[in-house]
Amino acid sequence: MTHLLRAESVSLGYDHTPIIENLDLEIVHGAVTVIVGANASGKSTLLKGLARLLKPDTGQVTLNGRNIAALPAKKVATIVGLLPQQPIAPDGITVADLISRGRYPHQGWFRQWSSTDDTIVAAAMAATNTHELAERRLEDLSGGQRQRVWIAMALAQDPEILLLDEPTTFLDVTHQIEVLDLLLERNRERGTTVVMVLHDLNLAARYADHLVVMCAGRIVANGTPAEILSADIVRKAFDLDATIVSDPVCGAPMVVPIGRFHGLVPPGSPRLNVPALEY
Amino acid sequence: MTTRSEVKTDVAPLSHARARQIRREHRLVLALLGALVLVAAFSLAVGAYSLGVPDLLRTLTGQGTQSENFIVLSLRLPRLTLAVLVGVAFAISGALFQTVLRNPLASPDIIGVTGGASAAAVFGMLILGFGSVATSLAAFAGASIVACAIYLLAGRGGVVGYRFVLIGVGVAFMVQGLLGYLLSRADLNDAQGALLWLVGSVNGAGWQEIAVVAVVLLALLPVVRVLSGRLRVLQLGDDLATSLGVGAERTRLVLLVVAVALAATATAAVGPLAFVAFVAAPIARRLLGTGGLALIPTALIGALITTVADFTAQHLLPGQLELPAGIITGAIGAPYLLWLLATSNTTGKSA
Numbered sequence A: 001m002t003h004l005l006r007a008e009s010v011s012l013g014y015d016h017t018p019i020i021e022n023l024d025l026e027i028v029h030g031a032v033t034v035i036v037g038a039n040a041s042g043k044s045t046l047l048k049g050l051a052r053l054l055k056p057d058t059g060q061v062t063l064n065g066r067n068i069a070a071l072p073a074k075k076v077a078t079i080v081g082l083l084p085q086q087p088i089a090p091d092g093i094t095v096a097d098l099i100s101r102g103r104y105p106h107q108g109w110f111r112q113w114s115s116t117d118d119t120i121v122a123a124a125m126a127a128t129n130t131h132e133l134a135e136r137r138l139e140d141l142s143g144g145q146r147q148r149v150w151i152a153m154a155l156a157q158d159p160e161i162l163l164l165d166e167p168t169t170f171l172d173v174t175h176q177i178e179v180l181d182l183l184l185e186r187n188r189e190r191g192t193t194v195v196m197v198l199h200d201l202n203l204a205a206r207y208a209d210h211l212v213v214m215c216a217g218r219i220v221a222n223g224t225p226a227e228i229l230s231a232d233i234v235r236k237a238f239d240l241d242a243t244i245v246s247d248p249v250c251g252a253p254m255v256v257p258i259g260r261f262h263g264l265v266p267p268g269s270p271r272l273n274v275p276a277l278e279y
Numbered sequence B: 001m002t003t004r005s006e007v008k009t010d011v012a013p014l015s016h017a018r019a020r021q022i023r024r025e026h027r028l029v030l031a032l033l034g035a036l037v038l039v040a041a042f043s044l045a046v047g048a049y050s051l052g053v054p055d056l057l058r059t060l061t062g063q064g065t066q067s068e069n070f071i072v073l074s075l076r077l078p079r080l081t082l083a084v085l086v087g088v089a090f091a092i093s094g095a096l097f098q099t100v101l102r103n104p105l106a107s108p109d110i111i112g113v114t115g116g117a118s119a120a121a122v123f124g125m126l127i128l129g130f131g132s133v134a135t136s137l138a139a140f141a142g143a144s145i146v147a148c149a150i151y152l153l154a155g156r157g158g159v160v161g162y163r164f165v166l167i168g169v170g171v172a173f174m175v176q177g178l179l180g181y182l183l184s185r186a187d188l189n190d191a192q193g194a195l196l197w198l199v200g201s202v203n204g205a206g207w208q209e210i211a212v213v214a215v216v217l218l219a220l221l222p223v224v225r226v227l228s229g230r231l232r233v234l235q236l237g238d239d240l241a242t243s244l245g246v247g248a249e250r251t252r253l254v255l256l257v258v259a260v261a262l263a264a265t266a267t268a269a270v271g272p273l274a275f276v277a278f279v280a281a282p283i284a285r286r287l288l289g290t291g292g293l294a295l296i297p298t299a300l301i302g303a304l305i306t307t308v309a310d311f312t313a314q315h316l317l318p319g320q321l322e323l324p325a326g327i328i329t330g331a332i333g334a335p336y337l338l339w340l341l342a343t344s345n346t347t348g349k350s351a
Helices: A043-050 A073-077 A095-106 A115-127 A143-157 A173-190 A201-207 A231-238 B012-045 B053-060 B066-100 B113-128 B132-154 B162-185 B188-199 B207-234 B238-243 B248-270 B276-288 B295-316 B325-343
Strands: A005-014 A017-026 A032-037 A058-063 A080-083 A161-165 A193-197 A210-215 A218-223 A242-246 A253-257
Touching: A005 A043, A017 A043, A017 A058, A017 A218, A032 A043, A032 A173, A032 A201, A032 A231, A043 A080, A043 A161, A043 A193, A073 A080, A073 A095, A080 A143, A080 B238, A095 A115, A095 A143, A095 B012, A095 B207, A115 A143, A115 A173, A115 B012, A143 A161, A143 A173, A161 A173, A173 A193, A173 A201, A201 A253, A210 A231, A218 A231, A231 A242, B012 B053, B012 B066, B012 B276, B012 B295, B053 B066, B066 B207, B066 B248, B066 B276, B066 B295, B113 B132, B113 B162, B113 B188, B113 B248, B132 B162, B132 B207, B132 B248, B162 B188, B188 B325, B207 B238, B207 B248, B207 B295, B238 B248, B276 B295, B276 B325, B295 B325
Parallel strands: A032 A193, A032 A210, A080 A161, A161 A193
Antiparallel strands: A005 A017, A005 A058, A210 A218, A242 A253
């Protein structure tokens, strides 16, 4: 079933400090959408708004045309799930227990646990390669393992639209690729719509079907990475001079930052004259 | 659409893990139940007039002599029953507070909720001459007022964490002041009775107090049972809870009301038995060691603490006077509080 998640002229903020004002965004069904932007550009805020963690001050977020805040919370949770940037867990919790808690929205008042839940949780553990960790405690795991466990929990929730806030932060490059591959696999094999905030522009460009570039609470570009990722946009959103090349692995656009000390001199910018070190 | 994950699904590790966790909890519950039965038997049998096991069983099945009946059924049994019930009430109340506020320090005895109940109950007893039901209601009102005050002062979004605890400690001091005022104004005899009650004692338990606590437990424990699924999700933080379809703020409010009611009822019955609410859940969770909610072990630990404390205060400490059980629970709880403060990190979560 197609699910349409939209932000309709939403304004979002914390304690009356607006962060996002009057923003419109339609999440493309079945695609991987990556939101990028400088720090404090409102990426996480937008994600929280889409997942109804933050109530819009004005405007609304709609799911299939209906205001998401007015829909039954548990029902929404079977369609839209969010993995926060730094989720918390009770001390001593085991991996199996944590992942199983992702099944909560699928359980009723009297139906506590079923073999369907078992199968789905086991599948989530298999997909994230966490089944061997089942009886380990979360706090005893490495950062990469822990992140895989959290993603397994999100997969166990089995939402059709999965939102993730910086799922690769604090991971080394190997584990970043591992996590992103896992999410792409989920998207390609199950058709799960994936929306995530990423910091690394090049990974974003490689994994995104759709790229949303944010700056100061607004969307400055929205489209496929090939369409929209240009030196202009990078300068606008990140205040950074960069040159765009083609990713030798997959052909996606790749952002190469310039900085003050190296390479090309962008027209009109002051160039520091750095003498080479003498040995 | 065929999926690879469906093909390679192996449920075994998962069901093993869960089965082991359930077995572990069952074993713990059985062990705690056994310990409780043992303590109960000692409490009923041992005293100025001690009975053997056969005599005790005979008396409990209604075939005791008149003096045995009086000592066991009229003096010791109500006392034991009340100790068990308030132990359960305090323990569950503490577990709810600590879990919902995600802070091991946020138990009703630390943040002044039982203090509020005490002040209102003492006011009712000393000034208004309330009976046990009215005192319970007054205690609930006092606890609710304190809880609301903390909730409002902590502000929106500030409910979780140290802020709430610090405000609670501040409120607890204010309540102490009020209590001091009430006691200093009261008649000396009344004040001494109130003071004994304030330490927490199951001495002189009557069936009326027991009935009040039992009814409240019967009404609220099923609520806790129904909400335990949401509580488990709430343990993962507000963001994940909302994402999983649990209204975090509303669930928290309902559970806090239940917790306040439990603490208030228990306080009204026996006084603010120090630290039972504070230590029961952490002990139970440590014994279980799986990160589960451990509500049943928590309840049993609570009952064990109060019964052992009462037994110790009655029989194992030197002195002619019967000491109130609250002295013992305080002696257990205070070192734990110090340990917790010494090992907790800056965010207030215990290490």
